[in-house]
Amino acid sequence: MSTATEIHYLEDTNLGPKAGGLYRRQNIFTGLAVGIISGFIGWLVSHALLQSSNWGTDMVVTVTMASWVIGFNAGMGTFNAPFRWLRGKDQTHEDELYAAGVSQGGWRYWKYCTDHKVVGTQYLVFVMALFGVGGALAMMIRTQLITPHSTFLDPETYNAIVTIHGMTMIIATIIMVSGPFANFIMPIMIGAKDMAFPRLNAMSFWVIFSAVPPLMATFFLGGVDAGWTTYAPLSVQAPAAMDAFAICIITFVVSVTVAGINTVVTIMTMRAKGMTMGRLPIFVWASMVGGALGLYAMPAFLLDMSMMITDRATGTSFFVNQVGGNGWLWENVFWIMGHPEVYVILIPGVGAILEICSTFARKPVFAYKVAIAGFVGIASLSIMVWAHHMFTTGWAPLLAGPFMVTTELISIPTGIIFLVIVGTLWKGSIWTRLPMYFAYLFLWNFIIGGVTGIYLSDVPADQYFHGDMFVTAHFHYTLLGGAMIGATAGVCYWFNKMTGRMLDEKIGKVAFWFIAIGIQVTYFGQFWEGFQGMPRRVAYYDPIFLHANQMSTAGAYVLMLGWLIFLYAMIHSWRNGEIAPPNPWHARTLEWLIPTPVPLENFLVDPVVTEDPYGYGDTPPPGQLAPFAEPEPEREPELVPVGADASASDGGSH
Amino acid sequence: MAMTDIEHDDHGDSHGDDHAGGHHETPESRDQKERMALWLLIAGDGLFLVLEIFVWFYLRALNTNGGWIFAKCTTAIANAQPGSSRNLCTNGLANVANSANTAITAPIPKADPTWGIIVAVLIVVAALLAWGAERASRERGGRGAIGGLGALFFVFVLASIVMQIVQFQELPFTTVDGAYASTYEFFMGSTLAHLLLVGFIAYGLWHRAQKNMYADGRYYRLRIIRIFTVWVAVSTIILVGVSALFY
Numbered sequence: 001m002s003t004a005t006e007i008h009y010l011e012d013t014n015l016g017p018k019a020g021g022l023y024r025r026q027n028i029f030t031g032l033a034v035g036i037i038s039g040f041i042g043w044l045v046s047h048a049l050l051q052s053s054n055w056g057t058d059m060v061v062t063v064t065m066a067s068w069v070i071g072f073n074a075g076m077g078t079f080n081a082p083f084r085w086l087r088g089k090d091q092t093h094e095d096e097l098y099a100a101g102v103s104q105g106g107w108r109y110w111k112y113c114t115d116h117k118v119v120g121t122q123y124l125v126f127v128m129a130l131f132g133v134g135g136a137l138a139m140m141i142r143t144q145l146i147t148p149h150s151t152f153l154d155p156e157t158y159n160a161i162v163t164i165h166g167m168t169m170i171i172a173t174i175i176m177v178s179g180p181f182a183n184f185i186m187p188i189m190i191g192a193k194d195m196a197f198p199r200l201n202a203m204s205f206w207v208i209f210s211a212v213p214p215l216m217a218t219f220f221l222g223g224v225d226a227g228w229t230t231y232a233p234l235s236v237q238a239p240a241a242m243d244a245f246a247i248c249i250i251t252f253v254v255s256v257t258v259a260g261i262n263t264v265v266t267i268m269t270m271r272a273k274g275m276t277m278g279r280l281p282i283f284v285w286a287s288m289v290g291g292a293l294g295l296y297a298m299p300a301f302l303l304d305m306s307m308m309i310t311d312r313a314t315g316t317s318f319f320v321n322q323v324g325g326n327g328w329l330w331e332n333v334f335w336i337m338g339h340p341e342v343y344v345i346l347i348p349g350v351g352a353i354l355e356i357c358s359t360f361a362r363k364p365v366f367a368y369k370v371a372i373a374g375f376v377g378i379a380s381l382s383i384m385v386w387a388h389h390m391f392t393t394g395w396a397p398l399l400a401g402p403f404m405v406t407t408e409l410i411s412i413p414t415g416i417i418f419l420v421i422v423g424t425l426w427k428g429s430i431w432t433r434l435p436m437y438f439a440y441l442f443l444w445n446f447i448i449g450g451v452t453g454i455y456l457s458d459v460p461a462d463q464y465f466h467g468d469m470f471v472t473a474h475f476h477y478t479l480l481g482g483a484m485i486g487a488t489a490g491v492c493y494w495f496n497k498m499t500g501r502m503l504d505e506k507i508g509k510v511a512f513w514f515i516a517i518g519i520q521v522t523y524f525g526q527f528w529e530g531f532q533g534m535p536r537r538v539a540y541y542d543p544i545f546l547h548a549n550q551m552s553t554a555g556a557y558v559l560m561l562g563w564l565i566f567l568y569a570m571i572h573s574w575r576n577g578e579i580a581p582p583n584p585w586h587a588r589t590l591e592w593l594i595p596t597p598v599p600l601e602n603f604l605v606d607p608v609v610t611e612d613p614y615g616y617g618d619t620p621p622p623g624q625l626a627p628f629a630e631p632e633p634e635r636e637p638e639l640v641p642v643g644a645d646a647s648a649s650d651g652g653s654h
Numbered sequence: 655m656a657m658t659d660i661e662h663d664d665h666g667d668s669h670g671d672d673h674a675g676g677h678h679e680t681p682e683s684r685d686q687k688e689r690m691a692l693w694l695l696i697a698g699d700g701l702f703l704v705l706e707i708f709v710w711f712y713l714r715a716l717n718t719n720g721g722w723i724f725a726k727c728t729t730a731i732a733n734a735q736p737g738s739s740r741n742l743c744t745n746g747l748a749n750v751a752n753s754a755n756t757a758i759t760a761p762i763p764k765a766d767p768t769w770g771i772i773v774a775v776l777i778v779v780a781a782l783l784a785w786g787a788e789r790a791s792r793e794r795g796g797r798g799a800i801g802g803l804g805a806l807f808f809v810f811v812l813a814s815i816v817m818q819i820v821q822f823q824e825l826p827f828t829t830v831d832g833a834y835a836s837t838y839e840f841f842m843g844s845t846l847a848h849l850l851l852v853g854f855i856a857y858g859l860w861h862r863a864q865k866n867m868y869a870d871g872r873y874y875r876l877r878i879i880r881i882f883t884v885w886v887a888v889s890t891i892i893l894v895g896v897s898a899l900f901y
Contacts, residue, residue: 086858088865196687261694269687295694299702307709307840314829316836317721318709324721324833329712333705 020098021084021091023077028110031076035210038071039064058313061221061240065214065247072210077112078203100198100600112206114198117598119205120184121498124491126209127179128567130172133216135563137165142522142556145549149540158539160223160241167215167228167245171252173479174294174341175208175259176487177348182263182287185494188591189281191272191609193601196265204259211251214244227537229338232319232330236311243312246305253302256294263291272590274609281589281613282358282365282372286351289375294344296383300337304330328395335386343382345479347375349486350417353442356435356493357421359587361428364614371420377413385410391459392466400459407457414450418443433585434508438489441516445481449474452527469548470530473523481519488515488566495570496584500597501577507569514562521555528552589613685874692878696885703889706837706844707896713833714900721832723761723901762827765838767898769821774887774894776814777849780856781887783807784880787859791873800868800876804860807883811849811856818846834901841893848886855879 018024046063050056073079084091091099100115101108108118140161144153153161187195195201218224222239235242267280267288307318308330317323319330358365365371387396387403421443430436452474455461465471495503528548534541541549583592590609594602714722783806790799821842827835859879862868868876 082854086854086861088858088862088867197691257695257698261691261698264694265687265691268690269683295698296701299698300705303702303705303709310829310836310840310843316829316840317833318713318836318840321718322721323830324713324718325836326713326716326718328716329709332712333709336705 015094015098015103019092019094021095022080023095023099023112026075026077026080026112027107028076031072031206031210034075035068035072038074039068042067042071055313055315057240058243058309061243062247062309062313065217065244068213069207069210069247069251073203073206076206078206080112081199099202100194102600112202114194114202115600116187116195116198116201117184117498119195119201120180122205123175123179123183124498126205127172127176128570130168130212131176131563132567134165134168134172135560137161137168139556139560141165142553144539145541146553148543148546148549153539155539156223156225159225159227159537160219162537163224163227163230163245164215164218165228167248169479170228170341170345171208171211171215173345173483173487174256176345176484177352177490178259178263178287178290178294178344179205180498181283181352181487181490181494182259182291182348184498185591186263186284186287187266187270188594188598188602189284189589190267190270191275191590191603191607192266192270193603195262196270197262200258200262204255204262207251207258208255211248211255214251215248217241217244229334230308231334232308232311232325232327233321235308235330236319243309246309246312249305250302250309253298253305257298260291260294260298263287264295272607272609278369279609279612281355282368283348283351283355285372286348286354286375289379290344290348290351293340293347293379293382297337297340297344300333301341304333304337307333328390328393331390331393331395332386335389336383338389339386340379340382342475342478343378346483346486347378349442349483349490350421351375352490352493353439353486354421354424355589356439356489357424357428358614358616359493359585360431360433360436360439361425362431362616363424363428364612364616366420366423366426368614370416374413374416374420378410378417381406381410381413385457388457388462391462404457404459408454411450411454411457418446418450431585433492434503434505434512435489435493437509437512438485438492441512441519442482442485442489445477445485445519449477449479449482452477464533465530467535468530469526469534469536472536473526473530476523476526477519481523485515485519491570493585494591495573496580497591497596497598499574499577500580501573502580502584504569504573504577507565507572511562511566511569514558514565516562518555518557518559518562522552522559523555525549525552525555588615681872681874685877688874688878689881692881696882699885699889702844703892706841706893710837710841710896710900713837718833722834723832762831762835764901765825765827765897767894769817769824770842770894770898773814773817773821773845773849774890776810776817777852777883777887777890780807780810780814780852781880781883783810784856784859784876784883787863787868788873788876788880791868791876800863801860804856804863808853808856808860811853811883815846815849815853818842818849838897841897845890845893848889852883852886855882 043060043064046060050059050063053059081091096114098104099113101111101113101118104111104113108115109122113119113122140153141158144150144158183195183201187193218241221241221244224230224235224238224241224245226234226238226242230238230242230245267284271280307316310316311318311320311325317325319325319327321327354365354371385403385407387399388407391400391403421439452470456465456471456474492503492508495501525548529545529552532545532548534545534548580596582594582596585592590607590613591598593607594604716722783803787800787803787807790803822839825835825839827838829836829839856879859868859876
């Protein structure tokens, strides 16, 4: 019996008319409708009962936004399963298949769908939309700064835009790799049929989706003018928009926590037979370390924002010095979250870069175990460095030295990771396709972002640089030039597997050059501003900073153009691109050994892994092309149908 | 990476709650995943608890402006933030001072720890009952035993929730009375949130036990509930202990 006749695609399953239960009637429109109604009821009730209290407006905004979040998720179907569990009416297998998107076509992308590939795609589009919003706000900031006393924005609006640009980008960058790739690609890489908790996976997406409207609502509630770090007491004194901001963050924390748990559990418990920890693709390790670090960081964010809300809406005194609170408390708890969060963003992006470098250099990841130790080292040290953000605040001066040392120590594992990337490329037969372009750009930016970070970890140097544009340039080199370019390389690499189409490389390369040049011009301009002493977050500035600002703004427009071209390349390719073969890069990790588009549950038979993922050059798999050859369709891997004896794979009966 | 053949997919578990994402899983596999997820959740929650305690000792040690145990409100404080969106003194001390010039000298009293101890005892008993339900399911698989223990479990959790709400009403201060009062009430709010979650789970356990859904060796579900309830009991004891012992 041939393998082909045995294959039964779950997508073709005919479900009963009642399969899915309530899920059948739920989608993004019911979510929006229930969310808006719930928010309105929350506003109505809180306005009637709480408006007259001392903190009426803050209470009303808090209740309204929380009601929106709960209502939206109820309308989407987030709470269906818990309440069915409560009633003792568990979902049937057909319900689960429906929830996984069976027989729903493209409509499943607008629903609470549990298929990890749908969730990954939803994340990809959502992240792009967030970058669009954050990028537009960034362009407004740079346009304001093109002249010293521009009237494009008033100072209050400018500050509000700076805050929301920052937080939008932080949210987007935290999920830009862990959302699309750790959802879509990672389970396939380890040979799993799905994430460990598919419903929680869908929940993590729709919860974070519901967090964004409160963030955008801040513009209509007076704006948050405290910067993305929302230091107390600025945030305590901010308009009611701060309450919506805090609800956004608390909701975001729930999503990231759930996603982090799901990622770690999936990797630890769902690996295919033979997929030992030593055979895990490096991207999987990076996703696990990033997910685990997120679990460490997020509770601090939750605590800080919860205390902030109670300070504002119930009159507690956590952060107000005059009544027993302390502003340093906010900073301490915030940065206990804040610095690990940088690595939650960065590490998965680095993992993607290593994956790409190995594939296109046709070499194993250099010093694989050292790379893993580097990830773990970065994560471990990152929880011991938070006070370097507070060197100039006057908090615990005696601790400045120890925190300077721990911060500088972190450059050791970071440097090791850099060397691992270089070592992987070293003397490789490099096949320079679009993902490699971005990998090179990542290396360039990463070294600049890293080295300038050492200046900021140094107490005397930080006394000068703190709070000026040097810091802004540093973290943009790290997060945009490093992590975001890593994610972009990931898009170029996995786009074909996710969409079934090849990304247009010609347009992509045009975009690449605009992006590469735009980053250097924009952020070198900001380094220049910083060296001159220009403070961050100011709408007006002294004319001595004019040329540096003009340089930075010009670079920003080039950068914007680059991202727009890249966006066009994605949309154009998604709609009209060349049909992708299963393994266009001739890579060896599992996601490339299954068909494109990937079927539901990924593997038609459960895979058994027998080699490490990076055995390039030793014994190329049958049909593997030489590194420099143009790609051509690779033959399908030999698979044996479910239930068959391995020995019968060569045509034996079943 | 070479991917050779096959695993025989013969799990075939037919219970509704053993499906996820459209594919079958063994109870052992579900158990392993859910326990690991729970321990990760507890780790995150534990960090939240540690940070809460950090907040307590940090504010207590700094005692900024003498505000840990709040005692007074001066004109200087009232005018400290000219132009701010709200007058911190008169708003923050609405219950004790209507005028910024009013000097309040009596410190707020310490909260009576009895209520907190009662809440802790109730949730500890509830955790023991959850443990008993798990043992009953593991050893006997009997519907009656689990159902009865489940009902008691739910009742005790409900009682702890009620007691926690009563404690809020019995406090000799409100949220505005300085850092001690703020942190104390935050601890209680945090405990209440946990208790409400356990209440949801306890009701589900009881209800499902009535439907005989924990029979046939499915005690691992109860183990998950027991572990979480024990954790909530431990965290409640810690918070009650800290707030009672370190005024």
